[in-house]
Amino acid sequence: MSVGTGQLLEFDHSYARELPGLSVPWTAAPVPAPALLALNEALAAELGLDAEALRAPAGVALLVGSGLPDGAQPVAQAYAGHQFGAYVPRLGDGRALLLGELVDRGGRRRDLHLKGSGRTPFARGGDGKAAVGPMLREYVTGEAMHALGIPTTRALAVVATGEQVVRESLLPGAVLARVAASHLRVGTFQYAAAASEPALVRDLADHAIARHFPDVAGAERPYLEFYRRVVDAQASLVARWMLVGFVHGVMNTDNTTISGETIDYGPCAFMDAFDPATVFSSIDHRGRYAYANQPGIAQWNLARLGETLVPLIDEDTDTAVEAATEVVTAFVERYEAYWASGMAAKLGLETPDTPLVQDLLALLHAQRVDFTRSFRALSAHLRGGDVRPLFAEPDAFDAWVARWEALLPPDRGAVAAAMDRVNPVYVPRNHLVEEAVAAATAGDTAPFHRLVDAVASPFDERPGLERYAEPAPAGCGPHVTYCGT
Ligand code: AMP
Ligand code: MG
Numbered sequence: 001m002s003v004g005t006g007q008l009l010e011f012d013h014s015y016a017r018e019l020p021g022l023s024v025p026w027t028a029a030p031v032p033a034p035a036l037l038a039l040n041e042a043l044a045a046e047l048g049l050d051a052e053a054l055r056a057p058a059g060v061a062l063l064v065g066s067g068l069p070d071g072a073q074p075v076a077q078a079y080a081g082h083q084f085g086a087y088v089p090r091l092g093d094g095r096a097l098l099l100g101e102l103v104d105r106g107g108r109r110r111d112l113h114l115k116g117s118g119r120t121p122f123a124r125g126g127d128g129k130a131a132v133g134p135m136l137r138e139y140v141t142g143e144a145m146h147a148l149g150i151p152t153t154r155a156l157a158v159v160a161t162g163e164q165v166v167r168e169s170l171l172p173g174a175v176l177a178r179v180a181a182s183h184l185r186v187g188t189f190q191y192a193a194a195a196s197e198p199a200l201v202r203d204l205a206d207h208a209i210a211r212h213f214p215d216v217a218g219a220e221r222p223y224l225e226f227y228r229r230v231v232d233a234q235a236s237l238v239a240r241w242m243l244v245g246f247v248h249g250v251m252n253t254d255n256t257t258i259s260g261e262t263i264d265y266g267p268c269a270f271m272d273a274f275d276p277a278t279v280f281s282s283i284d285h286r287g288r289y290a291y292a293n294q295p296g297i298a299q300w301n302l303a304r305l306g307e308t309l310v311p312l313i314d315e316d317t318d319t320a321v322e323a324a325t326e327v328v329t330a331f332v333e334r335y336e337a338y339w340a341s342g343m344a345a346k347l348g349l350e351t352p353d354t355p356l357v358q359d360l361l362a363l364l365h366a367q368r369v370d371f372t373r374s375f376r377a378l379s380a381h382l383r384g385g386d387v388r389p390l391f392a393e394p395d396a397f398d399a400w401v402a403r404w405e406a407l408l409p410p411d412r413g414a415v416a417a418a419m420d421r422v423n424p425v426y427v428p429r430n431h432l433v434e435e436a437v438a439a440a441t442a443g444d445t446a447p448f449h450r451l452v453d454a455v456a457s458p459f460d461e462r463p464g465l466e467r468y469a470e471p472a473p474a475g476c477g478p479h480v481t482y483c484g485t
Contacts, residue, residue: 007058007069008049008050008053008054008058008059008062008069009047009048009049009062009069009102009112010069010102011068011069011071011072011073011099011100011101011102011112012100012101012102012103012109013072013073013075013100013101014101014109014207014211015075015077015098015101015111015182015183015207016073016075016098018203018207019192019200019203019204019207021078021192021195021197021200022077022078022079022188022191022192022200022204023075023076023077023078023098024075024076024078024092024120024121024122025073025074025075026074026075026076026097026120026121027065027074027097028064028065028066028074028097028114028117028118028175029117029118029119029128030066031064031066031159031161031162031163031175032161032162032163033160033161033162033163034060034061034063034064034159034160034161034162034175035060035159035160035162036055036060036063036157036158036159036160037132037136037157037158037159037160037174037440037445037448038136038139038155038157038158038445038448038449038452039051039054039055039156039157040139040143040154040155040156040157043154043155043156043179044156045105046104046105046106047102047104047105047110047112047156047179048102048104048105054157060159063156063157063159063175063177064114064117064159064161064175064177065097065099065114065117065175068099072099072100073100074097074098074099074100074114075097075098076092076093076094076096076097076098076120076121076122077092077093077096077098077183077188078090078092078093078122078188078191079091079092079093079185079187079188079190079191079254080187080190080191080194080253080254081185081186081187081190081252081253081254081255082187082190082252082253082254082301082304083252083254084252084283084284084288085288087190089191089194090122090191091122091187091254092120092121092122092191093120093122094119094120094122094123094124094126094128095115095116095117095118095119095120095123095126095127095128095129095130096113096114096115096116096117096120097113097114097117097120098111098112098113098183099112099113099114099177100112102179108181109181109182109211110179110180110181111179111180111181111182111183112156112177112178112179113177113178113179113180113183114175114176114177114178115130115135115138115175115176115178116128116129116130116131116135116161116173116174116175116176117175127165127166129161129163129165129173130165130173130174130175130176131165131167131171131172131173131174131441132158132160132171132172132173132174132437132440132441133171133437133438133440133441134266134437135155135158135174135175135176136158136174136436136437136440136445136448137265137433137437138155138176138178138264138265139155139158139176139452140428140433140436140448140451140452140455141265141268141428141433142154142155142178142262142265143155143452143455143456144270144426144427144428144455144456144458145246145262147455147456147457147458148240148244148424148427148458149240150237150240150241150244150246150262151181151233151237151240151259151260151261151262152261152262152263153178153179153180153181153261153262153263154178154179154180155176155177155178155179156177156178156179157176157177158174158175158176158177159174159175159177160172160173160174161173161174161175171441172441180257180259180261180263181211181212181257181259181261182208182211182212182257182258182259183257183263184204184207184208184211184212184257184258184259185253185254185255185256185257185258185263186253186254186256186257186258186301186302186304186305187252187253187254187256188204188258189201189204189205189258189305189308189309190253190304190305190308192204192308193307193308198311201308201309201311201312202312205223205226205309205312208226208258209222209226212229212258212259213225213226213229213230216229221313221314221323223309223312223313224309224313224323224324224327226309227305227306227309227313227324227327227328228327228330230258230260230302230305231302231327231328231330231331231334232334233258233259233260234256234260234298234301234302234331235295235298235331235334235335235338236260236334236338237260237261237262237298238294238295238298238335239295239335239338239339239342240338240342241262241294242291242294242295242339243339243342243343243346244270244372244424244427245270245271245274245291245371245372245427246268246269246270246271247268247269247270247271247278247279247280247289247290247291247294248262248265248268248289248294249266249267249268249269249279249280249281249284249289250264250266250267250268250281250284250289251289251294251297251298251301252301253301253304253305256298256301256302256305258305266281267280267281267282267283267284268280269429269430269433270371270372270427270428270429270430271291271371272370272371272372272429272430272471272472273364273368273369273370273371273471274361274364274365274368274369274370274371274374275291275365275368276290276291276292276361276365277290277291277292278290278291279291280430295331295332295335295339298331298335299328299331299332299335302328302331303328306324306325306327306328307324309324310324340352340354340357342422343357345418345419345422346375346419346422346423347360347375347378347404347419348378348379348382348408348409348415348416348418348419349407349408350409353407356400356403356404356407359400359403360374360400360404363391363396363397363400366396367391367392367393367396367397368392369390369391370390370471372423372424372425372427372469373390373469373471374390375419375423376420376423376425376461377390378401378404378419379415379416379417379419379420379423380416381401382408382412382413382415382416382419383412383413383416420459421459422459423459424458424459425458425459425460425461425465425468425469426454426455426457426458426465426468426469427455427458428451428455429468429470429471429472430472431472431473432451432467432468433451435447436448436450436451451468454468455468
């Protein structure tokens, strides 16, 4: 079952083996001059991989998909997806490969996957490549999310290829090696459900259950229970995004995981000034994936998943649809519960108080206050700091603070400390990511590594890192847009 040579690692291939209809065996394009730009040593250790070996030529070769262990069977995965609401029946890994699965030190099965590894049969018009900038953006954003305690795929490494890729200009190319609980997406189920082989969606659901929710296998209605668990995982995930001001940017069904991990960081960003309408993607003209729309979009994507499961849930279609509808409708209350308890923690409250939170958010919006800084300012206020300068009209803030303080437990020092454990100082702000990525594209990765260090310990304020806690300088504009591929 397992393959390998006792070299750097051993892969398993349960996805390719159990679901042959959902992938195509494929190999990575040769890389002329691989050069390691970033290696995630902590993640390597988690996977039981030796960082020094990964830095050596054989390790770097592995990280771009050449020099794989004997018997490795990399595949391009098939999936469909709704992109900005429009159904595309065949998307798939156009420029990516699943190298195989590893069992990490904690016994968890993790995918090792490449992005930018060359054209595959799913490539359509694309060149199969990736540029250094967007791959480093995925690396730093994923590390920030992980450090914030938000489920996410993570970069293991970014390797420059030595090639130029053609975008609006010529850019240095790169391959990202990333690790995920799996790459099962809502779009994978859409693809399986549309296939001519009716057993495929059942096989896929069984695979997903075994991998992510093994305890539901024994439930009375396992597929319905599976659906409920995915809905719950996504409700929790999107609530966590909202609590840190994160905008994913491309919440297509192919970018919505079954595991509940954040995936495919493209034109995403953390907002500075609070504005529910914040959009970062330059191609999202209508604001479909704006900050405030994210919970509704997640629920819409989960409804698409539910449609694929209907035949598995019950022989009687009406019964199945009714049961699935009940589950997806409950997304709203699940999401709201996660969000309300998260907001209570951010404000140091023992019980959620939605009107209080809504009034704070309205104040932040009206006065265009920085979202991340405002919560740290509140804990600073409890310690006697003067945070009124953050607000253009501090009187309204004073009135809100009086209401808030009346609800707090008496030990203000303890409240402030608890708030600081959930409210980050450092998030990968857009202008910092752009700066780091631009420097790396020009050959200097030092700013990128400094930014990764800052966001990897987001809650501990450290001297010398002041600029990483600041919003974009005036003139930078709140809605910097870019395309993330
Ligand atoms: P993404 O926007 O990265 O989630 O990708 C959406 C779809 O476009 C997936 O099927 C990708 O594999 C494909 N794709 C994106 N960029 C490229 C590229 N440069 N070459 C080939 N396929 C691509
Ligand atoms: Mg994608």
